[in-house]
Amino acid sequence: xxNSKINPFIKRIKRIFSSKHTQFTLxxxxxxxxxxxxxxxxxxxxxxxxxxxxxxxxTDMEEMKSSLEIVAEYSGEFLSEAxxxxxxxxxxxxxxxxxxxxxxxxxxxxxxxxAYTKQAKYAETEIKVISMEQEYEEAVRMKHxxxxxxxxxxxxxxxxxxxxxxxxxxxxxxxxxxxxTMRFDGCYAGARTKEEKERIAELLIRELHGEIALDYEExxxxxxxxxxxxxxxxxxxxxxxxxxxxAITYDEQKDKTIVTLAxxxxxxxx
Numbered sequence: 001x002x003n004s005k006i007n008p009f010i011k012r013i014k015r016i017f018s019s020k021h022t023q024f025t026l027x028x029x030x031x032x033x034x035x036x037x038x039x040x041x042x043x044x045x046x047x048x049x050x051x052x053x054x055x056x057x058x059t060d061m062e063e064m065k066s067s068l069e070i071v072a073e074y075s076g077e078f079l080s081e082a083x084x085x086x087x088x089x090x091x092x093x094x095x096x097x098x099x100x101x102x103x104x105x106x107x108x109x110x111x112x113x114x115a116y117t118k119q120a121k122y123a124e125t126e127i128k129v130i131s132m133e134q135e136y137e138e139a140v141r142m143k144h145x146x147x148x149x150x151x152x153x154x155x156x157x158x159x160x161x162x163x164x165x166x167x168x169x170x171x172x173x174x175x176x177x178x179x180x181t182m183r184f185d186g187c188y189a190g191a192r193t194k195e196e197k198e199r200i201a202e203l204l205i206r207e208l209h210g211e212i213a214l215d216y217e218e219x220x221x222x223x224x225x226x227x228x229x230x231x232x233x234x235x236x237x238x239x240x241x242x243x244x245x246x247a248i249t250y251d252e253q254k255d256k257t258i259v260t261l262a263x264x265x266x267x268x269x270x
Contacts, residue, residue, distance in 0.1 A: 052182060052231070053157045055207035056261055059200065061186030066156035067149070068163055069267055072170050072178040074144035081105075084114045084129040084144075087173055091127050091148060092116065094169040095162055110142075122153040146170060156184060180233065181267045187256040192248070197222040197257075201246045204261055213240040220250040225265070235264050 053066065079087075085103050092099055099116060106113045110133040117126045128147040133140050148166055152159055159182065170178060192200070194217060201224040205212055210228035214237070217223075226244040227234060234243035243264040250257050260266065 052208065052261075052263060053160060053184065055204055056156070056184040056186065058207055059186065059203060059259070061188060061259060063153075064156050064184065064186040065151060065153050066159035067151045067183040067185070068159050068166075069181045069183075070146075070148045070163075070166055070170065070178055072146045072148075072175040074146060075174045075176045076144070077142055079129070079131065079144050081114075084112075084131070087129055087146065088114060088116050088127045090173065091146070091166065091169055092125075094165050095125070095150075097125055122155070124151045125149070146173070146175065181262065181264070183260065183262045183266065185258065185260050187251075187254075187258050190255060190257065191250045192257045194222065197248045200248060200259060204246050205244065208244060210244050213242055214238065222248045231263055233264055 056064065056066075088103055089099060097118060100118075101116075104113075104115045104117075106115070112131045113128060114130075115126065115128045118124070126147070126149040128145075130145045130147065131142055132145075134143045135141075148170075150159065150162055152162075163180070163182070167178070167180075188200075198215075201215070201222065202212075205224065205226045205228075208226075208228045209230055210226040212224055212226045215222070215224040224244075224246040225237060225240075225242045226246070227241040228244055231243045234241045236242070245260075245262045245265045247260045247262075247266060248257060
């Protein structure tokens, strides 16, 4: 009795799934789901492996240079002179930099600065440990900051690798907070019109899958602020997220149009 009720139902299901129309519908649904899953995987890989240098290299500019600045706050309160020198040595070792001269020490009141700078043909590096007194919860405490600046000519793609190595080393040294600024400079021969500057900026922003938040022109300087989800860090400016700045200006003496790309924004200390 039960078999007589179940068998017609099973037969009906078989007939439905044996239908060519149904098979085609299921096939299309499967293809669509595979496309969605593939796109999700591609987006994830693209985000993880993306390098901002690629956007700059694609512009085919001349005299390219990449720069990195990391400002980190040390988590501890006490650092001896030996500790500060050892920090600089460890950071230098991590990026393959040999200290071939003494670490420069400058003291003024409660503020001290331990610094090492090295300039080579295609690279310049500066490592500092700065200590100063600061008020914290109605008390005066000694705060320590580690600053690393690097500039590399020609092989600008290597700046990403140095950044990762330095961040790993700073984590080992014990830092609380850090601010990372990356900058890329290049140039074109001759002057560029406003429309050409706009096209250059739009190309860079498009390569980064970004959206322009603000742009303005002041004399020969054309500046664009934008945001891209490919970069985690950002700042808030006029109620908008910003993590890309493009600045384009003309150097009359060199007869070159200078293009600068920075993330999140240009640091005035440069």
